[in-house]
Amino acid sequence: MRPAAGLRFNSTNVRNLAFRAWAALAPARAEAKVADLFARPLRARGPRSAPLGQPFRVDSGVERLAAWDIGEGPTVLLVHGWNGHAGQMRAFVAPLVAAGFHVVSFDHPGHGASTGERATLPILAEAVRAVAWRVRPVHGIIAHSLGAAAAALALARDVHAERAVMIAPPLEVTHFVRQFSASLGLPERLVPGVIARLRDEVGDLDAMDGRRVAPTLKASLLVVHDPDDREVPFAHGQAVAGAAPDARLLAVPGLGHRGPLRDPEVVEAAVSFLVGRDAARAAA
Numbered sequence: 001m002r003p004a005a006g007l008r009f010n011s012t013n014v015r016n017l018a019f020r021a022w023a024a025l026a027p028a029r030a031e032a033k034v035a036d037l038f039a040r041p042l043r044a045r046g047p048r049s050a051p052l053g054q055p056f057r058v059d060s061g062v063e064r065l066a067a068w069d070i071g072e073g074p075t076v077l078l079v080h081g082w083n084g085h086a087g088q089m090r091a092f093v094a095p096l097v098a099a100g101f102h103v104v105s106f107d108h109p110g111h112g113a114s115t116g117e118r119a120t121l122p123i124l125a126e127a128v129r130a131v132a133w134r135v136r137p138v139h140g141i142i143a144h145s146l147g148a149a150a151a152a153l154a155l156a157r158d159v160h161a162e163r164a165v166m167i168a169p170p171l172e173v174t175h176f177v178r179q180f181s182a183s184l185g186l187p188e189r190l191v192p193g194v195i196a197r198l199r200d201e202v203g204d205l206d207a208m209d210g211r212r213v214a215p216t217l218k219a220s221l222l223v224v225h226d227p228d229d230r231e232v233p234f235a236h237g238q239a240v241a242g243a244a245p246d247a248r249l250l251a252v253p254g255l256g257h258r259g260p261l262r263d264p265e266v267v268e269a270a271v272s273f274l275v276g277r278d279a280a281r282a283a284a
Contacts, residue, residue, distance in 0.1 A: 019185040030186060031193035038180050038198065039118045041110045042083050052086060052093065052105060060130040062123070066113035067106035067131060071097035074139035076274060077161075078105040079128055081145030081168075082119070085112035091262050092142055095271045104135050108147070120202045121173060124150035125157075132159045139163070140274040141219075144261060145232060146170060152240075153208060156216045164217075165270040167224045167260050171210040171236040173198070210236065214243035221247035222273040224260050231257040 023030035053070025068086060076096050078089035086105040096103045108127050109116035116123075128150050132138050141164040143151040148169035155161060170176065174195055181191045199205055206212065214221075221244045225237030234251075241249040250269060252260055260266040 017185065020187065023185075023187055023190055027190055027193070031190050031197060034181055034184060034186050034190075034194045035197035035201070037184070038177060038194070039120045039201070041108075041119045043111060044083055044085050052090065053103065058106065058131050058134050060109065060127045063109040063114055063116040063127070065106050065109065065115075065127055065131060067104060067134075069102065069104045069135065071100075071102045073100040073102050075102045075104060075135050075137065076140045076142065077128070077132055077135070077138050077151075078103065079141060079143035079147035079151050080105075080108065080111070081143075081147045083111070084108075084144070084147070087112075088258070088261055089142065089144070091264075091267050092270060095267055096274070099271050099275055101139070101274070102135075104131065106131050108150075120198075121146065121149060121153065121208055122202050125153035128154040129157060129159055132161075136160075141165070142167070142270055142274075144168060145257065149208070149210060149213075152210065152213045152217060155219055156213050161219045163222070163274050163276075164219045165222045165224060165273060166237075166240065167266075168226070168229055168232045168257055169210060169223060169237055169240045170232045171239055173205045173208060175233075175236075210240045211243050214240050214247070215245065217244050219246075222250060222270065223247055224250045224252055224266055224270070226252050226255045226257070226260065228253065229257050 052068040054068060056067050058065040058067050078092060080086055080088050086107050089105050093103050107114040108119055108124050110119040132154060138161045141151050141161050144167045148166035177195050178191055181194055223237045223241040225234050227234040238249060241247040252266055255263055
């Protein structure tokens with residue numbers, strides 16, 4: 001028997017068909033499984049060669065975080081995103097050190113060389129807070145993707161920084177819950193159950209929305225985003241920049257979601273912004 005036209009029986013198709021069947025038989029268990037998987041990152045271990053700096057450890061209160069520091073001067077904290085690691089922020093290190101900064105990077109809980117298996121947004125925000133308090137005072141932060149959302153929550157609490165560069169910052173957790181659920185093949189009707197379970201674990205998801213957090217931030221922001229980012233919509237970055245009291249938006253077409261972390265012009269703009277100079281190509 002031949003498969004229907006257009007249907008490819010690869011591993012993703014099989015997984016999604018199996019998940020749909022499971023969801024039909026045990027919807028509550030399927031919702032619980034998706035909520036659990038959503039909070040479990042895939043641990044990627046990147047290369048640890050120079051110039052990440054000297055290693056040290058930070059106790060976040062729950063996990064032991066792997067961290068590195070290098071350079072002298074005002075402290076800049078580098079914050080990687082979901083399923084990432086500190087090494088992804090490497091391109092910023094040498095230019096920041098050359099500009100006279102003390103650079104600190106770290107692996108989030110459940111990522112890289114840090115301990116843990118779960119990494120909800122509050123857990124990531126607490127990790128940013130723990131590292132920032134360990135190395136305070138912090139002059140600036142450069143954060144990517146979900147790391148930017150975590151940094152914003154930390155800044156909204158009691159972490160102080162004069163300036164922050166947020167690369168592809170996401171807005172609302174529920175957008176990504178729906179996206180993730182769809183990727184697994186979970187029927188749309190069960191997604192509200194997944195969201196409810198996450199609320200039970202982490203609290204008010206609406207309070208973590210970037211549109212509510214950004215207006216409370218005292219730091220000056222440079223928001224960097226590719227208009228064609230396929231992982232975090234450009235509208236999210238626009239909304240963060242529009243809601244913050246002091247923010248500029250830097251559109252970087254053609255770089256995708258992670259490309260800005262390696263782009264020399266983005267690195268130069270970020271360093272210039274933290275130094276206090278206007279970022280190239282930044283729009284008011």
